[in-house]
Amino acid sequence: MTRFRLLAALFTTLLVLAGCGESSDDRSDSSTSDETGAHTVDTTFGPVHTDAAPERVVVLLPAYADTVTALDADDTIVGIANFLPKGARATGPWQKTPFAPSVVELGDQFDPINPESIAALQPDLILAGALQAKDQATYDTLSAIAPTYVSQGKTHDADDWQATTRAIGALMWRDQKADAVIADVEKKLADTRAAHPEIEGKSFLQVSFYQGSYLVASSARSQESFMEAIGLTMADVATQNNSLSVEQTAKLDAADLLIVQAERKKSLEEQPNWSSVRAVRDGSVTAFSLVEAKAFRSPSAASIPYLLDALTPQLASL
Structure with a gap:
């Protein structure tokens, strides 16, 4: 890891002492379903779609892994970036179960992506943050392996959690589950307020x-x-x-x-x-x-x- 990336990693860790902007009624038009059943979502590098419910998912960002878990689809994860202290097996205390022992660690989230390691897992969906898919060329490399989702904004934390849940839910063909999850969390937020x-x-x-x-x-x-x-x-x-x-x-x-x-x-x-x-x-x-x-x-x-x-x-x- 270069000196720059070491400093970047340290700075990020120091700053994370770690959305809910629009309500469910303020839906964006970022996800659609056409007559063939393909689900399409807009991203900062253009639209991405899945032709069927993904069964093998590679996740390169913590919040996206959490979102897959919230959609009750963590059994589809086959590879994950090492973003928690205990690696890919580690889970946040809000997760019901740890990731399966078969889930492959794909290095540190601050390391350059390894397309060969990702391709070897034969994913049918890649969920990558702006840190990994930092430019069009990198995104094109990932997209050549499988449909690749990045944030709809220019950084991975530019989208509120509803937009992320709705987009990943659409790509994973779990639209109704995403809507239900959003409604439940929004109610808890409203009750707390x-x-x-x-x-x-x-x-x-x-x-x-x-x-x-x-x-x-x-x-x-x-x-x-x-x-x-x-x-x-x-x-x-x-x-x-x-x-x-x-x-x-x-x-x-x-x-x-x-x-x-x-x-x-x-x-x-x-x-x-x-x-x-x-x-x-x-x-x-x-x-x-x-x-x-x-x-x-x-x-x-x-x-x-x-x-x-x-x-x-x-x-x-x-």
């Missing part, structure tokens, strides 16, 4: 600390739309490349709720001004594990109910 009117209009930030500076996670539509659905917005804090110096600690007072990574919470608590931050004084800090933090950064229909349950005790204190 109704139960906690005190959080309406409050704000949040994801924060970590590395090499003498605070790292503040940048805007991600998938995450923001999830939080907006319960009444929270991302605090508006001016940073330099997502970084704040220790002398700028007071800027963190803009957030009513801080999300931190449990494994790195100690480094924050060691900073002399951390205890004076408003959310810290108010006891409004939620610590997520690395796996939970990754899910919070790119939430899915599978992880959102779990994350809501984890956040609920903190919401009452806002």
